[in-house]
Amino acid sequence: xxxxxxxxxxxxxxGAVHAKWVGQCEGCGEWNTLEEMPLEPLAxxxxxxxxGGGRRVRLEELQxxxxxxxxxxxxIAELDRVLGGGFVPASVVLVGGDPGIGKSTxxxxxxxxxxxxxxxxxYISGEEAVDQIRLRxxxxxxxxxxxxxxxxxxxxxxxATLDSEPDVRAVVIDSIQTMWLETVExxxxxxxxxxxxxxxxxxxxxxxxxxxxxxxxxxxxGALAGPRVLEHMVDAVMxxxxxxxxxxxxxxxxxxxxxxxxxxxxxxxxDRGLEEVSNPSAxxxxxxxxxxxxxxxxxxxxxxxxxxxxxxxxxxxxxxDGAPRRAVVGWDSGRLAMLLAVLETRCGLKLSGMDVYLxxxxxxxxxxxxxxxxxxxxxxxxxxxxPTNSGEVYFGEVxxxxxxxxxxxxxxxxxxxxxxGFTQAVLPRRIASGNARPRQPEGLGLRELGHxxxxxxxxxxxx
Numbered sequence: 215x216x217x218x219x220x221x222x223x224x225x226x227x228x229g230a231v232h233a234k235w236v237g238q239c240e241g242c243g244e245w246n247t248l249e250e251m252p253l254e255p256l257a258x259x260x261x262x263x264x265x266g267g268g269r270r271v272r273l274e275e276l277q278x279x280x281x282x283x284x285x286x287x288x289x290i291a292e293l294d295r296v297l298g299g300g301f302v303p304a305s306v307v308l309v310g311g312d313p314g315i316g317k318s319t320x321x322x323x324x325x326x327x328x329x330x331x332x333x334x335x336x337y338i339s340g341e342e343a344v345d346q347i348r349l350r351x352x353x354x355x356x357x358x359x360x361x362x363x364x365x366x367x368x369x370x371x372x373x374a375t376l377d378s379e380p381d382v383r384a385v386v387i388d389s390i391q392t393m394w395l396e397t398v399e400x401x402x403x404x405x406x407x408x409x410x411x412x413x414x415x416x417x418x419x420x421x422x423x424x425x426x427x428x429x430x431x432x433x434x435x436g437a438l439a440g441p442r443v444l445e446h447m448v449d450a451v452m453x454x455x456x457x458x459x460x461x462x463x464x465x466x467x468x469x470x471x472x473x474x475x476x477x478x479x480x481x482x483x484x485d486r487g488l489e490e491v492s493n494p495s496a497x498x499x500x501x502x503x504x505x506x507x508x509x510x511x512x513x514x515x516x517x518x519x520x521x522x523x524x525x526x527x528x529x530x531x532x533x534x535d536g537a538p539r540r541a542v543v544g545w546d547s548g549r550l551a552m553l554l555a556v557l558e559t560r561c562g563l564k565l566s567g568m569d570v571y572l573x574x575x576x577x578x579x580x581x582x583x584x585x586x587x588x589x590x591x592x593x594x595x596x597x598x599x600x601p602t603n604s605g606e607v608y609f610g611e612v613x614x615x616x617x618x619x620x621x622x623x624x625x626x627x628x629x630x631x632x633x634x635g636f637t638q639a640v641l642p643r644r645i646a647s648g649n650a651r652p653r654q655p656e657g658l659g660l661r662e663l664g665h666x667x668x669x670x671x672x673x674x675x676x677x
Contacts (some may be wrong), residue, residue, distance in 0.1 A: 223248040224405045229443040251399075271414065271543040283472055286425065288385060289327030292481060292490045293320070296452060296465050298473015299604075301328075301384060301425040306416050308390075308445065310430040311454030316463050317429050318342075319487050320454065321386050322351060326359035333383040336376075339401075340392030342368040354487040367402060369411045370396045371420050382424045386413060389429035390444070412444055429603055445469065453597075455508070456483070460577035463488060465516070477517030500575040504604030508596030512588035513607040513639065514580060520630035522607060523578060525585070526570040526594035528659035538567060543573025544563040545585065553590055553612060560616035561667045563597050584621035586612035587640065587663070594669045605637035606661075616666040624652040631672035632658040 216607055223232040226249055230241030238245050294300045297307070311317045322337065329335045339347060343364045351357045366372055372393075376382060387393065393411035394402045401407065412428065419426035428448065443452050449471045456463040465479040480491040495562050497523055499511065508527045513520065525545075532538040551574055557563045572589065574580050583601035587610035595602050611619040611629055620642045631639055632655035643662035644651065654660055663669070 223442045224251055225249075228403045229405070229409075234576070243361050248260075249405050251404065252523070262375070267399065273474050286333065288318075288324045289331060290324050290490060292479030293324055293465065293491070294479050294646070296467045296470075296473075296479045298467075298470055298477070303383075303425055303550055304423045305450065305594050306419055306428065306448040306453065307450045308428045308430050309452050309454060310432045310600070312432060312460075315454050315456055316481070316483055316488055317454050318388055319354065319465075320465070320481070321353060321388065321429065322347070323356060323487055325349065325384065325386050326361050328384055329359045330362040330384075332363070334379075334381050335384045335386070335656045336362050336364065336379070336382055337386045337388070338364045338372060339388045340359075340365070340368060341388060348469075353462060356442070367392050369393050369414050371412060376418055376422060376424075380421065384425040384427065386427045386621075387429065389431060390415075391431045408444060409452075411434050412447055416447055444463040453578065457577035462491070462494075462577050464578060474517055474553045478519065478521075479673075495520070495630060498578065500635070506600045507599050507601045508592055508663070510588045511597065511607045511636070512580070512585050512592040512601050513609045514582060514585060515627060516519070516578075516585035520577070520626045522634060522636075523580065523628060524575040525588045525592045526575055527589070527596040529568045529593075529596045530571075532567050532569050539569040539571075541569075541571045543572070544577070545572060545589065546581070549583070549586070550589070552614070553586060553593070556614060556616055556666060557590060557593060557597075557614060561594075561668075563671055565593070565597065570595075582621075583611040584609045586610060587618060590666055591640070591669055593608055598629050598670070603638065605635075606640055607631040607636050607638075608640045610640075610642040613665055618663050618666060628652055628655055628658060628660075632656070 223235050224230070225239040225241055225244065225247045226245045227247045228239065228242035230239055232240070232248060235248055235250070239247050276598050277313035283302045285302060287300040288294055309317055309321065314650065325335045325337050330518065337347065342365065344365050347363050347435070348357065351359070364375070376385065390408060390412055391403045394407060395410050395414065397412045398406050415426060415428070430444070451469040453466050453468055454463060455466060461482050461484070463481040463483055467473070467475050467477045469475060480494040481488040482491050502509070502524050510525050512523050512525050514523055515521070540547060540550060554565050554570065591602055591608050591611055609621055611621055615620055624641060628639055636658065638659040638661055640661045640663060641652070643664040
């Protein structure tokens, strides 16, 4: 009789299970992500359920009166914006980010402000001692908050403590990768431990009705470390982003069952911790210098918030015999290659023999296609040596034939540009007569472009 296997291999990137170790995961295609873990026996309850021992699930109609979930405001407006209005009781929030980016700082400040509002908040750390947390709280100026601390990695002890403590409103676990469950035969941080520990903590949060915030480590690619299933188990996933060379930090929602996704909160890192940035556009453009070739202002949209950013481009003759260099910071390198091909083919610009450097100033990462027109304007300005108008903003998507396509929420972009004192906006021309014309703010002219070649020899309507 063949012996039953006692081990299995689980991919820490996607959670796929393999019978034997292989170099590449068949589920997600990642290399060297399989980890060995013991094969758990099938529980007796599962066997009886398969045999017909389960109970009938109650079915309900879709129609019905539903009230919006109650919110607990954190006291930090930018954090509440990303959450969708504040913490929701019995919800689970996962916060990820690079080491040292400010995750623990943000959550300690938020927990202290919640405690200052009279809420009972627990901060449980598996990475720092209680005295270390106290010293950090004193540096941040929140050392007098009535926040309760603990240092533990044993999930069983943590849950027993939570079950015995009444009126707990929020719990912060820093971090989930350090938690350990003695019933799982593996070290902390492995796929099985992270999944089992998160499951037990989430069950406790749903049962007791408190908000649970989990801190997660990220891999070198920027994804949350551990099984991908962890992101499916929680109600909201937020990434804390930023460049060590800039003071700005961006809190971005990647998933939110109680609010909008792709919403961002902007913070500035100071010696007193993280400070909210209520007007990020003015801060991103504070060091902008006009009348310099290769610069254009992009009127972007992050979630529901319009944000103005400076796009910088630099062209230099290719050095050596190799391929020309394409260096991009804050934008998609593949989209830059496409835009360079369009400019060369449709506009006659000779860029194939040039090294191209593109930068989104301020450290923000831009993903929306509406940035195409601003990037094209910066590249044309750098190639011709003619600066763009310092009072202009740009937004629009560029197609492969060179046409400039409409983008969403033009009204919000124009309103933000007018508020910051810009005098003209360059945007896509209306192709269909039924397209509604965006509302033109007072003092802001509109210059409509139909083709990318209009950037070089303008033949556009201007109001």
